[in-house]
Amino acid sequence: MCISSFANYSVSDIRAAGLGVRGDMRHAMQLYTMKDRGLEEKILRKAEAEGCSAVFLTADSPVLGVRYNEWRNDFRTPKGLNFPALEWDSRDIQGRTHDDGFMSFNDDGHNWARDIPWLRSVTKMEIWIKGVLTAEDTLKAIEMGCDGVLVSNHGGRQLDGVAATIDALPECVEAAAGRIRIHVDGGIRSGTDMFKALALGAEHVWVGRPAIWGLAYDGEKGVDLMLDTFYNEFKRCMQLTGCNSVKDITKACLGVVRSDGPLARL
Structure with a gap:
């Protein structure tokens, strides 16, 4: 599980809840590049002290995307909710729009050569880059000694027309060539999406969103239902494609529709 910097509970509370379910659960800490390096370091050290094993540095948010719905509706986090990691209480959050709040702490001067070595100097956690969509950035992450990349388009909320992660994934995997770990998010809505x-x-x-939908539907039971649904779909997809283990899932299981009509093997 990855813990958001905007989580409404502390890292320690979230870790305790997860470990209460299964003792080997691992957590990553999602982080933005911040203007206040002291607070950024504080977040990292707290996460590491609580047992988080990786930091996921968000690389696709130097600024927020143009979100007309949020502006039109004056979106603000509901009263009574805090952001413990950022040390914001409900009054701080309610006093400004989400856009203004983000711009106030986020550093828009993202820089590989500055930020990755700094992270290495203040934490022993793995360093992953979240928001990679190209082979070039995958290669840059390798060059900078990162431990992994998360192919992600921020749920499509940052830039209209950006590539779907399932389309960007193959070139990132090819560029990595096994030298760096590749994870993916965005648009995963079923067990068959996981399989692909x-x-x-x-x-x-x-x-991300499926878990939120499950929570809105029926709280913890709704999230359980979402996970069970994904698991069952994934298992049956494996069975129907003749895969006895996850290692058997390869490109040979997929096909694409060619421009001239016939289905082709990948």
């Missing part, structure tokens, strides 16, 4: 991503070379698949 693994077949295209992802080691691991992340989901």
Whole structure:
């Protein structure tokens, strides 16, 4: 599980809840490049002290995308919710729009050569780059000694027309050539979507919105239902494609529709 910097509970509370379910659960800490390096370091050290094993540095948000719905509706986090990691209480959050709040702390001067070595100097956690969509950035992550990349388009909320992650995934996997770990998120809505991503070379698949939908539907039971649904779909997809183990899931299981009509093997 990846813990958001905007989580409404502390890292320690989230870790305790996860470990209460299964003792070997691993957590990553999602992080933005911040103007206040002292607070950024504080977040990292807290996460590491609580047992998080990786930091996921968000690389696709130097600024927020143009979100007309949020502006039109004056979107603000509901009263009574805090952002413990950022040390914002409900009054801080309610006092400004989400856009203004983000711009106030986020550093828009993202820089590989500055930020990755700095992270290495303050934490022993693995360093992953979240928001990669190209072979070039995959190669850059390798060059900078990162531990992995998360092929992600921020749920499509940052830039209209950006590539779907399932389309960007193959070139990132090819560029990595096994030298760096590749995970993917964005648009995963079923167990068969998971299957496709693994077949295209992802080691691991992340989901966000489906969990939120499950939570809205029936709280913890709704999230359980979502996970069970994904699991059952994934298992049956494996069975129907003749895969006895995850290792059997390869490009050979997929086909694409060619421009001239016939279905072609990948």
